[in-house]
Amino acid sequence: MKASAALRWFSRCYLTLIFTLLYVPILVLIGISFNDSRNPFVWGGFSLRWYDKLLGNGNLMEAALNTLWLGVTAATLATLIGTLTATALYRYRFRGKPLLNGMLFTVMMMPDIVMAIAFLALFIALGIQLGYFSLLVSHATFCLPFVVITVYSRLTGINPQLLEAARDLGASEARAVWHVLVPALMPAIASGWLLSFTLSLDDVVISTFVTGPTFDVLPLRIYSMVRLGLKPEVNALATLLLGLSLCLLLISQLLLKEKK
Amino acid sequence: MKSSAPEKAPLVKLRGISKTFGDRKVLDSLDLDLNDGEFVTLLGPSGCGKTTVLRMIAGFASPDSGTITLESTALHERPAHQRPVNTVFQSYALFPHMNLYDNVAFGLRMEKVAKAEIHERVREALEMVQLAHLSDRRPDQLSGGQQQRVAIARAVVKRPRVLLLDEPLSALDYKLRKQMQNELKRLQRRLGITFVFVTHDQEEALSMSDRVVVMREGGIEQIGTPREVYESPSTLFVARFVGEINQLAAQVVRPAATAGRIEITLLGQTLELSSHGRTYQGGEAVQVLLRPEDMRLKGAEDSEGFPARVIERNYKGMTLDTVLELDNGQQLLASEFFDEDDPDFDYRLGERVRVSWVPDWEIILPDDEPAVTGAGA
Amino acid sequence: MSLVRNPFKTATLTIIWGWLIVLVLAPTLLVVLVSLMPENTGQLLGGELSLSTLWQGFLTNYGQMISPVYLSVFGHSLWIGLITTLICLLLGYPFAWMISRASPRLQPLLLLLVIIPFWTNSLIRIYALRTLIATRGLLNDVLMNLGLIDAPLRLLYTEEAVIVGLVYMLLPFMILPLYAVFEQLSRPTLEAARDLGANGLATFRHIVLPLTMPGIIAGVLLVFLPAMGMFYVSDLLGGSRHPLIGNIIKGQFLQANNWTFGAAISVMLTLVMAFLLLAYYRSVKLFKREVTL
Numbered sequence: 001m002k003a004s005a006a007l008r009w010f011s012r013c014y015l016t017l018i019f020t021l022l023y024v025p026i027l028v029l030i031g032i033s034f035n036d037s038r039n040p041f042v043w044g045g046f047s048l049r050w051y052d053k054l055l056g057n058g059n060l061m062e063a064a065l066n067t068l069w070l071g072v073t074a075a076t077l078a079t080l081i082g083t084l085t086a087t088a089l090y091r092y093r094f095r096g097k098p099l100l101n102g103m104l105f106t107v108m109m110m111p112d113i114v115m116a117i118a119f120l121a122l123f124i125a126l127g128i129q130l131g132y133f134s135l136l137v138s139h140a141t142f143c144l145p146f147v148v149i150t151v152y153s154r155l156t157g158i159n160p161q162l163l164e165a166a167r168d169l170g171a172s173e174a175r176a177v178w179h180v181l182v183p184a185l186m187p188a189i190a191s192g193w194l195l196s197f198t199l200s201l202d203d204v205v206i207s208t209f210v211t212g213p214t215f216d217v218l219p220l221r222i223y224s225m226v227r228l229g230l231k232p233e234v235n236a237l238a239t240l241l242l243g244l245s246l247c248l249l250l251i252s253q254l255l256l257k258e259k260k
Numbered sequence: 261m262k263s264s265a266p267e268k269a270p271l272v273k274l275r276g277i278s279k280t281f282g283d284r285k286v287l288d289s290l291d292l293d294l295n296d297g298e299f300v301t302l303l304g305p306s307g308c309g310k311t312t313v314l315r316m317i318a319g320f321a322s323p324d325s326g327t328i329t330l331e332s333t334a335l336h337e338r339p340a341h342q343r344p345v346n347t348v349f350q351s352y353a354l355f356p357h358m359n360l361y362d363n364v365a366f367g368l369r370m371e372k373v374a375k376a377e378i379h380e381r382v383r384e385a386l387e388m389v390q391l392a393h394l395s396d397r398r399p400d401q402l403s404g405g406q407q408q409r410v411a412i413a414r415a416v417v418k419r420p421r422v423l424l425l426d427e428p429l430s431a432l433d434y435k436l437r438k439q440m441q442n443e444l445k446r447l448q449r450r451l452g453i454t455f456v457f458v459t460h461d462q463e464e465a466l467s468m469s470d471r472v473v474v475m476r477e478g479g480i481e482q483i484g485t486p487r488e489v490y491e492s493p494s495t496l497f498v499a500r501f502v503g504e505i506n507q508l509a510a511q512v513v514r515p516a517a518t519a520g521r522i523e524i525t526l527l528g529q530t531l532e533l534s535s536h537g538r539t540y541q542g543g544e545a546v547q548v549l550l551r552p553e554d555m556r557l558k559g560a561e562d563s564e565g566f567p568a569r570v571i572e573r574n575y576k577g578m579t580l581d582t583v584l585e586l587d588n589g590q591q592l593l594a595s596e597f598f599d600e601d602d603p604d605f606d607y608r609l610g611e612r613v614r615v616s617w618v619p620d621w622e623i624i625l626p627d628d629e630p631a632v633t634g635a636g637a
Numbered sequence: 638m639s640l641v642r643n644p645f646k647t648a649t650l651t652i653i654w655g656w657l658i659v660l661v662l663a664p665t666l667l668v669v670l671v672s673l674m675p676e677n678t679g680q681l682l683g684g685e686l687s688l689s690t691l692w693q694g695f696l697t698n699y700g701q702m703i704s705p706v707y708l709s710v711f712g713h714s715l716w717i718g719l720i721t722t723l724i725c726l727l728l729g730y731p732f733a734w735m736i737s738r739a740s741p742r743l744q745p746l747l748l749l750l751v752i753i754p755f756w757t758n759s760l761i762r763i764y765a766l767r768t769l770i771a772t773r774g775l776l777n778d779v780l781m782n783l784g785l786i787d788a789p790l791r792l793l794y795t796e797e798a799v800i801v802g803l804v805y806m807l808l809p810f811m812i813l814p815l816y817a818v819f820e821q822l823s824r825p826t827l828e829a830a831r832d833l834g835a836n837g838l839a840t841f842r843h844i845v846l847p848l849t850m851p852g853i854i855a856g857v858l859l860v861f862l863p864a865m866g867m868f869y870v871s872d873l874l875g876g877s878r879h880p881l882i883g884n885i886i887k888g889q890f891l892q893a894n895n896w897t898f899g900a901a902i903s904v905m906l907t908l909v910m911a912f913l914l915l916a917y918y919r920s921v922k923l924f925k926r927e928v929t930l
Contacts, residue, residue, distance in 0.1 A: 245756030367833030
């Protein structure tokens, strides 16, 4: 039928168009990062000088590494607590489940900015100094519900008798969970981690509010750079970040494939 | 039952229908006639093309070549929503956001039928499937059997010329299925419209249809009444697909002295069997096919039949099914009505018997298939 | 099971409850409390708390929101949020539809492509957009070289720039929930509609639209609220000309030191979210999940 062929052609064009619009800024960024000339839009040849400059720019590197480190640790913390939460919700009976679900839900749906000021208020009220710790704890919290959802939905697909068999054969609760449940949940745990890492890396709003002078993160560094004048090293940084994340994804996919 | 010769012109004519998906030829120059008011079943294994034929009549697939005509209209040129043909989908495909009433009324609303008439016809359709009292409910509040009936009501309310049913009973349990088979048959008789039913269950096809179209790999093997297809299969495939069958390889010796009979060598014996109206060459390889219910078991001392050993017995309620092993290792299935009064009836496992069949009830077909010897289809 | 003491379970529940109460419940209550405090003392919880003080605080802080100055700012931000959401919906709806109809092997890849941009910090992406549309940016460069314009377009620091930035950041959040509902829309359901006589438009109006409504509302939720909070987009692309509600809140907290007012605005924003959520739940109940066999 001619109509469906035309429709498919139109679909492809539309998809390509939107994808192009989504990626143009990023691709331009990547392109410029390898551009030798100072003027970003005049091609001066392929070069890695901006990467050199980046590595030499102590402030920027520090902020970047801090952000990455924060991402990794926050994701890990969120995954740990999130997995525990999901398994507890699924397997145990205890009072207050609606409240627990409600709190998780609140975190997920609350506007970033509201959560940001809430965290700020908390830390000030508790007298906690703003820095790495406050960032870590805030990031882990807002990633938490996403891990819970991911792991929980996988739990519903696992045979409940697996754990019973482990207990029957003599494993304590903790060992049963570790040796039986966690391996079965690995894909969900991994994708929860990846999601948390993504959210943390991407965050600007919350980081702006709960960061302190001792721990510099990317958003604020770039903010100040934008005020003072754009620096070409930022393009190199963006490219590196992207490349790193893609590597992480590849590694996680390989790890998951092996498990199967 | 009457033979398949129609008295008047067929309602739907498919001519030369061919379809290729990728590198697979799904339908190969198929011709088919559907008569007005008949219940016809497309029967065949998965991949034989029966669902594709159905979707082409409905308008969801178009043939690469060939025509589909409804009376004088070229159906294949019309889009699906303009055909006087309606489908009962395998997954029912009820609209989850509408209640039963709105589901059934949908098609009529698309036709811009007047509100009062819609009300009348929807009520009638829901009553016909005994669901009028649930018209406010949503599909997810109904059981599988109830959803099925709504799907039927929704299609039937539009009074299509042809109703297409794509394996609608496959998701139901045994008892419900049998019940729905009867209901569908009754419904078809009451409405008097043409039903085209697709299934891979040959028992279902036999019990419901006026005519059965046995399909295989994109072509039609045989068309006939259920009886014709069961008792007089025209090919080995049909014989094996429809019902259980025992196959014995044999060779024709020559036409017998008596007219209409031939001499055959089978399992080391020479027998005289009916030729069933066919002519054979001397030396021709044939298959002698026997339905399990046509087999007869006698004691080992009997002179008739072939020696065999009982290796399995299954009491099936109505029948006693016995698996026998011939001396050459081949297995046969016999299915006899359970007769407690017959002292010779119950043979023990391992016992030796003689297996024979009711004379003239055998089917003889030329051996043109790679043989699957033994009991079963 | 509950009779046997289960140390693992106890430990787990303690951790979970502890974390959530300290880091979710407490901050939320704190914000509400702060929004009801009558005057900013520069430090939290200074001053007495009595019902009348809270009431005073309520009047002061929430009352300030209704002043014409702030109302117009909120209105402007709301407007930007609405336009952003509308554009995301118009662009994202067909996009999600097309992905859901692509070959099953391709779909995960396409979805991944939608998410990958989020692996650089948001700020960097806005910064990239900025370099494109700046007066000496790539877009103007290309257009001038092609001879389409004589003088560079002033795109930066306009309302349009902010909207473009917001759409750019939030489009994936519209696409993903829409994809989820489109994926559930099975082919037989659509074929049944056609079988019963509905042409393309009727099928869309009676079947597709109602069944994708939960996805539309989810997408609106995920775009509209953040659109009003993403202060960095407005900062970098709009200058200080087009502040969003997020900018106001940030200003109150980090510059004006007027936490009580900032908290009040935040509470209002959260109430708007709650209201939209209610609408979402009503719509899901109305258009129930499809029955699958």
